[in-house]
Amino acid sequence: MTKKRKKRPNGSVFRRGHKWAYAFQGPKHPLTGERERITKSGYATEDEAWEAMDEAKAAIATETYVKPTRATVADFFEAWFPYVRTSTEPTTAANYETLARAYVLPWVGKRPIQDFLPSVVAALYEHLLTQGRRKRNTNWEMYQLWLDARTAKREIRPREIADKVGVSYAAARKAVRRYEVGRVPAKPEPGLAAKTVKSVHIMLSSAMSTAVRWKYLSSNPTDGVKPPTVPRRSHNTWSPEQMARFLKIASTDRLFGLWVLDASTGMRRSELCGLKRAALDLDAAVVRMTSTRVVAAGAVRDGSGKSARSRRALALDRFTVQALRAHLKRLDSEKADWGDGYQDHGLVFCWEDGRPIYPDTITEQFNRLVDRAGLPPIRLHDLRHSYATIALRSGVHPKIVSSRLGHATVAFTLDTYSADIPDLDQQAAEDIGGLFLPPADEESA
Known part of the structure; x- marks a missing residue:
C-alpha cells in the first residue's frame, strides 16, 4: 500500500509497503521534449529516500545518472557482443566472446548488472584461478x-x-x-593460468567501460581490481644455428619464401597469410604490412592488423629478396599453368591454383618441417620470438627491434624479452665497468 506523499519542488517521498520510495520528473528528452518519471524504492527510512533522490538529481545534472535496471550481466553481454564485432578486429571480438561465455557468464551471468561490484569481480578472479576451468581438454x-x-x-x-x-x-x-614425435600436452589444472585470467580482466574492463557509456553502470567495477600477476618466463626460442638448420630443411618446401620471410622479419602468421603481392616492393627491398588473414571462431577473416603500429614497412635483406623473387616466379608459372581456373586473390602465399591457405595449415606444415629437421619443438609464433632474441643479442637497437615487430612501445619489447636474454645484462655490466674500473684480479674474481 502506498501512503501519502511528502513533496518538495519536483519530487516526493512516500511509503511503499514497509519501505520508502522517491519519485520526480526527469529532464526533457533531447529529441521528444517529454519528461520521464524517475522513481526508485527500497529505502529503509524516509531520510534515506530523500538523500537518494537528491543524489539522483545531482547525477542527472552532471550527466552521470544511471537509471535503475533489471538487466543482468548476461543481458548486457548479449547486447555487447554484436557491438564489439563491429568495433574491433575479428580475432579480438571472437576472443572476447569466448572468454565471456566460458569464464564470466557461467558464474555471474544471472546477477543484476548493477550489482556487479568490484568485490564480485575480485571473487570471480579468485575462483577462476583456483577452479575455473570449464572447457573440455x-x-x-x-x-x-x-x-x-x-x-x-x-x-x-x-x-x-x-x-x-x-x-x-x-x-x-x-x-x-x-x-x-613427442609433442604431448601438459596435464590440465583445475584452475586457469594467470595469463588467461588477465585476459579475462582485459575483456571485462573493455566490456564494463561500454556498460558505463551505455548507462548500465555509473562506474567500471574492474577499475578497483588488480588482475593477477603473470609470471615472467622465457620463451622457447632457437639459436641462429638452429634457425639455419630449419631453413636448410625447408629449402625444398614450396613455401620456402614464407619460412625465410618469417625468420628474417618476425612477422606474425596472420601477416604472412594476408600478405598481398602489391605490398611487396622487391626493387626497394621493402614489405608493407597492410592486411591480415586470421582465424576467428573457426572462420577465416580478412583484417588490417592488430594496431596502427602493426601496419608498418619492413626493410628486407638480400637473401630474403632473392627467396621472394624465386617464390613470385613460381606463382607466375603456376598461374599460367592453371589458366582460367586460377583464383587470383593477390596473395603472396597461396595454393598452386591461387586459393588462400587456411592459416592452421601453415602451422601444421611448420611442425612437420621442425620434426623432419630434428630440432627442439617450438610453436610457429616462437619463430617471431627467436627473431627478436637473435636481433637483440646481435646488438640491434631495441627501438629498431620494437619497430620491426610492430610493438606498441620499446618498453613492451624489453619487458617481453628480458627473461630470454639475461646474458645481455651481464655483458652490459662488464662493458660499462670496463670504461672506468681497473681490471679485476683474476684470482680474486
Whole structure:
C-alpha cells in the first residue's frame, strides 16, 4: 500500500509497503521534449529516500545518472557482443566472446548488472584461478587414450580415438602424429593460468567501460581490481644455428619464401597469410604490412592488423629478396599453368591454383618441417620470438627491434624479452665497468 506523499519542488517521498520510495520528473528528452518519471524504492527510512533522490538529481545534472535496471550481466553481454564485432578486429571480438561465455557468464551471468561490484569481480578472479576451468581438454583426453593403448601394447587407430572423444577423424589423426614425435600436452589444472585470467580482466574492463557509456553502470567495477600477476618466463626460442638448420630443411618446401620471410622479419602468421603481392616492393627491398588473414571462431577473416603500429614497412635483406623473387616466379608459372581456373586473390602465399591457405595449415606444415629437421619443438609464433632474441643479442637497437615487430612501445619489447636474454645484462655490466674500473684480479674474481 502506498501512503501519502511528502513533496518538495519536483519530487516526493512516500511509503511503499514497509519501505520508502522517491519519485520526480526527469529532464526533457533531447529529441521528444517529454519528461520521464524517475522513481526508485527500497529505502529503509524516509531520510534515506530523500538523500537518494537528491543524489539522483545531482547525477542527472552532471550527466552521470544511471537509471535503475533489471538487466543482468548476461543481458548486457548479449547486447555487447554484436557491438564489439563491429568495433574491433575479428580475432579480438571472437576472443572476447569466448572468454565471456566460458569464464564470466557461467558464474555471474544471472546477477543484476548493477550489482556487479568490484568485490564480485575480485571473487570471480579468485575462483577462476583456483577452479575455473570449464572447457573440455579434448587434446588431453586423446593423449590419455593413446598413452593407455601404448602402455597396454595395443594399437589404437585415430578413428577409435575420434569416436571415443567426440572429435573429427582429421583432428585425431593430427593428434596421434603429434604424440608420436613427442609433442604431448601438459596435464590440465583445475584452475586457469594467470595469463588467461588477465585476459579475462582485459575483456571485462573493455566490456564494463561500454556498460558505463551505455548507462548500465555509473562506474567500471574492474577499475578497483588488480588482475593477477603473470609470471615472467622465457620463451622457447632457437639459436641462429638452429634457425639455419630449419631453413636448410625447408629449402625444398614450396613455401620456402614464407619460412625465410618469417625468420628474417618476425612477422606474425596472420601477416604472412594476408600478405598481398602489391605490398611487396622487391626493387626497394621493402614489405608493407597492410592486411591480415586470421582465424576467428573457426572462420577465416580478412583484417588490417592488430594496431596502427602493426601496419608498418619492413626493410628486407638480400637473401630474403632473392627467396621472394624465386617464390613470385613460381606463382607466375603456376598461374599460367592453371589458366582460367586460377583464383587470383593477390596473395603472396597461396595454393598452386591461387586459393588462400587456411592459416592452421601453415602451422601444421611448420611442425612437420621442425620434426623432419630434428630440432627442439617450438610453436610457429616462437619463430617471431627467436627473431627478436637473435636481433637483440646481435646488438640491434631495441627501438629498431620494437619497430620491426610492430610493438606498441620499446618498453613492451624489453619487458617481453628480458627473461630470454639475461646474458645481455651481464655483458652490459662488464662493458660499462670496463670504461672506468681497473681490471679485476683474476684470482680474486
